[in-house]
Amino acid sequence: xxxxxxxxxxxxxxxxxxxxxxxxxxxxxxxxxxxxxxxxxxxxxxxxxxxxxxxxxxxxxxxxxxxxxxxxxxxxxxxxxxxxxxxxxxxxxxx
Numbered sequence: 001x002x003x004x005x006x007x008x009x010x011x012x013x014x015x016x017x018x019x020x021x022x023x024x025x026x027x028x029x030x031x032x033x034x035x036x037x038x039x040x041x042x043x044x045x046x047x048x049x050x051x052x053x054x055x056x057x058x059x060x061x062x063x064x065x066x067x068x069x070x071x072x073x074x075x076x077x078x079x080x081x082x083x084x085x086x087x088x089x090x091x092x093x094x095x
Contacts, residue, residue, distance in 0.1 A: 049056040
């Protein structure tokens with residue numbers, strides 16, 4: 001009788017093996033959820049910034065559309081990674 005109970009505990013429905021499988025799946029889903037939550041938080045902050053600040057709108061216009069102010073000169077340099085300061089990031093130099 002004890003052997004049958006042990007078998008059900010370890011290998012039966014609702015046993016320790018099934019619990020471990022469910023726990024592993026929950027851990028994977030939790031990691032995915034945390035990644036998506038961080039992404040959502042970044043997007044929400046960007047939306048708030050776009051709604052309230054003009055700097056974010058200007059940055060978006062410069063990077064996505066290539067807008068340049070009248071007092072600036074735009075220089076496009078191909079194959080620049082953008083890690084050499086703000087002029088390299090925007091491609092805009094203010095005289």
